[in-house]
Amino acid sequence: MKALFRMKLTMPLILLIALPFVVQAQDARLQLGSLDHLAAKANEIVDVNVDERLMKVAVKLLSDKDADERDVKKLVDGLKGIYVKSFEFDSEGQYTAADIETIRTQLRGPGWTRLVNVMSKKDGNCEVYMLFNGDQVGGLAVLVAEEKELTVVNIVGPVDLDKLAKLEGQFGVPELGIEKTKKNDDEK
Amino acid sequence: MKDDYLWDKSGQPDPEIRKLEDILGTLRYQPKPLEIPVSRRRNYFPLIAIAASLLLALVAGGVWLRVRNQSAPPPPQEAKVVPTRPKIDDATPEPIRDKSKTTIAVKRPHHKSVPSALTKREREEGLAAKQQLMIALRLTTEKLSLIHRKTQGITPANQIKNQHRVG
Numbered sequence: 001m002k003a004l005f006r007m008k009l010t011m012p013l014i015l016l017i018a019l020p021f022v023v024q025a026q027d028a029r030l031q032l033g034s035l036d037h038l039a040a041k042a043n044e045i046v047d048v049n050v051d052e053r054l055m056k057v058a059v060k061l062l063s064d065k066d067a068d069e070r071d072v073k074k075l076v077d078g079l080k081g082i083y084v085k086s087f088e089f090d091s092e093g094q095y096t097a098a099d100i101e102t103i104r105t106q107l108r109g110p111g112w113t114r115l116v117n118v119m120s121k122k123d124g125n126c127e128v129y130m131l132f133n134g135d136q137v138g139g140l141a142v143l144v145a146e147e148k149e150l151t152v153v154n155i156v157g158p159v160d161l162d163k164l165a166k167l168e169g170q171f172g173v174p175e176l177g178i179e180k181t182k183k184n185d186d187e188k
Numbered sequence: 189m190k191d192d193y194l195w196d197k198s199g200q201p202d203p204e205i206r207k208l209e210d211i212l213g214t215l216r217y218q219p220k221p222l223e224i225p226v227s228r229r230r231n232y233f234p235l236i237a238i239a240a241s242l243l244l245a246l247v248a249g250g251v252w253l254r255v256r257n258q259s260a261p262p263p264p265q266e267a268k269v270v271p272t273r274p275k276i277d278d279a280t281p282e283p284i285r286d287k288s289k290t291t292i293a294v295k296r297p298h299h300k301s302v303p304s305a306l307t308k309r310e311r312e313e314g315l316a317a318k319q320q321l322m323i324a325l326r327l328t329t330e331k332l333s334l335i336h337r338k339t340q341g342i343t344p345a346n347q348i349k350n351q352h353r354v355g
Contacts, residue, residue, distance in 0.1 A: 046323060048320045048324040049320070050317050054313065054314075055317065057314035058321050061315060082328075084323070116339060118338040126338055142332065144331050144335070151331055155328070164325075165332075167325060
């Protein structure tokens with residue numbers, strides 16, 4: 001009886017402790033720290049960590065007069081963070097399947113939907129995931145695992161893919177062709 | 189020998205039964221008031237558990253508030269109320285106004301006043317963040333472009349080959 005009573009009291013306690021972790025699990029933010037050990041092997045590293053606070057400060061510095069910056073401002077306005085980890089290696093086999101699996105495991109969580117999955121033995125795997133909170137987009141994740149390169153992009157917040165597509169061709173980014181196709185269809 | 193004694197305690201009892209009665213009789217129920225031990229050890233576990241839960245909730249709340257405040261944007265500046273031009277019928281000519289006042293109203297766009305409000309440290313931090321943001325967006329669109337090409341079945345190598353043939 002005593003043991004049962006103790007259990008009844010302990011259970012809410014455990015739930016209370018576990019609550020922040022449960023809440024975090026529904027967040028679009030991915031834990032990319034597990035990839036940090038690859039930095040030692042990588043030839044080139046891109047590590048971007050822009051949280052909500054930094055994002056707001058950066059947005060203030062984006063000019064409304066410059067067309068490119070205005071587009072970026074529109075895109076990032078309302079976002080809660082952008083996190084990127086990209087490793088470029090000199091040789092193949094520098095990262096393992098387990099490294100990718102740590103990210104994939106998080107993307108199997110509730111709300112995440114895989115939109116694109118390109119699997120190629122030669123060129124590696126590319127995956128695009130989106131987090132949906134009901135009808136709202138809560139985040140985006142891009143996982144590109146090539147022979148000598150591993151890239152994970154994590155955008156937290158209501159990212160607009162149309163606006164993101166509009167950025168193509170800017171800052172030296174190659175054209176995606178999404179908008180062009182649409183326009184061509186409209187013209188027809 | 190009659191067994192009446194065993195049923196209703198009448199008649200002569202058997203000596204062995206009597207002996208058994210005497211032995212077991214000491215264990216007979218004897219009504220007496222309930223004695224509660226004075227020095228009983230109190231169980232504090234439920235109280236400790238409740239207190240720990242409350243403490244944890246308070247700590248969690250405190251941490252959450254702290255994180256929230258840290259990530260919250262700096263307090264917004266008081267919006268400057270720019271005197272708006274009174275509505276005038278299109279047909280009526282525009283009345284002559286003080287030119288200096290008009291200039292102030294026009295040359296104070298909201299977005300101009302915000303960067304100047306940033307401190308030097310915030311500005312440096314913002315510029316670094318802006319640079320990071322651009323890198324992140326560049327890489328994101330680059331990777332999305334790569335994925336798009338792959339889904340379309342056009343590999344960069346093929347593109348180069350095609351360009352060669354055309355050129």
